[in-house]
Amino acid sequence: MNIQSLLEASARKHSHLCPRQILGVRIGLRGIAILGLKPEEIARKRLLIIAETDGCFIDGLIAATGCDFGHRTLRVEDYGKVAATFVDTKTERCVRIAPTLDVRENASSYAPDEPRHYFAQLKAYQIMPDEEMMMVQEVNLNMDIAQIVSRPGARTNCDGCGEEIINQRETHQNGLILCHFCAHGGYYAPKFYTPAPLAITQYGKGVSDSHPDINVLTAPVELNLLEEATHLERLILRNCLG
Numbered sequence: 555m556n557i558q559s560l561l562e563a564s565a566r567k568h569s570h571l572c573p574r575q576i577l578g579v580r581i582g583l584r585g586i587a588i589l590g591l592k593p594e595e596i597a598r599k600r601l602l603i604i605a606e607t608d609g610c611f612i613d614g615l616i617a618a619t620g621c622d623f624g625h626r627t628l629r630v631e632d633y634g635k636v637a638a639t640f641v642d643t644k645t646e647r648c649v650r651i652a653p654t655l656d657v658r659e660n661a662s663s664y665a666p667d668e669p670r671h672y673f674a675q676l677k678a679y680q681i682m683p684d685e686e687m688m689m690v691q692e693v694n695l696n697m698d699i700a701q702i703v704s705r706p707g708a709r710t711n712c713d714g715c716g717e718e719i720i721n722q723r724e725t726h727q728n729g730l731i732l733c734h735f736c737a738h739g740g741y742y743a744p745k746f747y748t749p750a751p752l753a754i755t756q757y758g759k760g761v762s763d764s765h766p767d768i769n770v771l772t773a774p775v776e777l778n779l780l781e782e783a784t785h786l787e788r789l790i791l792r793n794c795l796g
Contacts, residue, residue: 557583557618557680564617568610573675577636578614581651584684585640586619588649596620596627602643602703603628606635626706626721639693646699650691657687712736 560579565571582603591601596619603621605612608630615638621627637652654660657679658671664678679687695702704722711718714736725737734740 560614560617561680564613567617568613571676572610573672573679574610574636575614575617576676576679577653578611578616579618580614580679580684581638581653581688582615582618584688584690585638585649585651588651588690589640589642589647591642593620599625599627600642600644601627602641602699604639604641605630606633606637606639608632611636611638626703629702639695641695641699643699643703648693648695650693652689652691654687654689657682660686 557576557579560583561571561576564575564579568575585603586596586601589601595601601619601621603615603619605615605628612628612630616622616628623629635652637650639648639650641648658675660682661671661675661678662668664682665674668674668677701722706721708722709718709720710724710731712724712733713730714732717733719731719733723734725732725734727737735742
């Protein structure tokens with residue numbers, strides 16, 4: 555298959571062409587071929603790709619498959635690996651594809667006149683046979699596919715911070731609807747915390763009417779002053795309080 559048009563599309567998006575983009579294009583095409591998906595099926599969001607790194611590799615995957623973040627058909631589980639799992643959301647078949655462990659070393663065999671490793675990979679990755687270039691593994695996901703895809707357009711509000719939660723990403727704990735951060739922690743730690751105004755809007759006179767063990771806080775509070783928070787307050791604020 556002539557992949558030049560796909561490489562050109564990836565290079566335009568990335569501003570240049572690099573070996574990992576070529577791996578992304580080749581792995582993307584292999585995943586589609588193994589699952590036997592047609593372009594119109596991919597366009598209807600039947601294909602979900604879970605990549606294990608971001609950056610150059612992602613641009614190649616997008617160019618080859620048409621999957622992307624905006625259509626919710628591409629996700630990243632950042633393991634720092636050039637690899638991706640291709641999911642047929644209809645049959646639930648899942649295939650993980652990664653470069654062979656010696657792909658870099660073997661590149662020189664397909665570009666013997668190029669002593670520079672980087673440029674040898676640029677040439678070789680375009681022509682190496684699939685079997686020498688990629689490892690294919692049938693896998694099962696540890697999360698239900700329907701839960702990953704979820705229901706677009708679904709939305710609710712977090713009882714902890716008040717922010718909107720979309721795509722069914724909320725958590726239900728102790729009768730509360732919580733976002734991931736309020737329930738489990740996240741990638742940041744705020745210096746100040748303002749409890750959700752839903753304390754008034756949802757419960758009329760305050761959360762404490764229906765949850766007596768919550769004291770309603772109505773203004774930004776320095777976190778180190780909340781040492782006396784109750785158990786349920788700590789459930790909501792645990793990631794701020796430590």
